[in-house]
Amino acid sequence: MDEEGHPSLLAPIMIATLSTCAQLERDNISFRLQSGRKRYIENGGKLGRKVGSVKTEEQMKAEYREVISLLRKGYSIRDVAKFSGKEVSTAQRVKRLLKVQLQQ
Template sequence: MIATLSSCAQLERDNISFRLQSGRKRYIEKGRKLGRKVGSVKTAEQMKAEYREVISLLRKGYSIRDVAKLSGKGVSIVQRVKRLLKVQSPQ
């Protein structure tokens, strides 16, 4: 009985996957695009230029929450900038 239910569930998942793929295919065939808009993702240089204040506070040793409060930016932005700094200058 469990085997029958699991095979029905698998069949349903396959059907859902097929419908999603065919819908995406039709959407693209109509000339529409999927994904992020061009230019919506910032490069490392753009982020450095935009968040200079955050970078300077992080380099002075302030905590992420303190930097967020002092700069008026969100905690997630500060974390993203900090991660960017670690990737570009590994110690």
């Protein structure tokens, strides 16, 4: 603001300059992250989940039989989680698996 309380004529220029600096910094951070990942992979590193950390459909069916049984009886997700001692997210994941299998 100037002495009379009006917006300064330099304010838009300053804002545009600061915005450009912030964008350059974001681009620089992204470049450094990508180059670090690339170097890690070149040196034999592996990104992502470890092999075997994701359960197959058969493993999930075997481990969560009780959850599947309760879901087929029509219980709600929260009730299934409470009765089976599992987390709500686990019950949702199993329910999603059942829906996919029913559609096939």
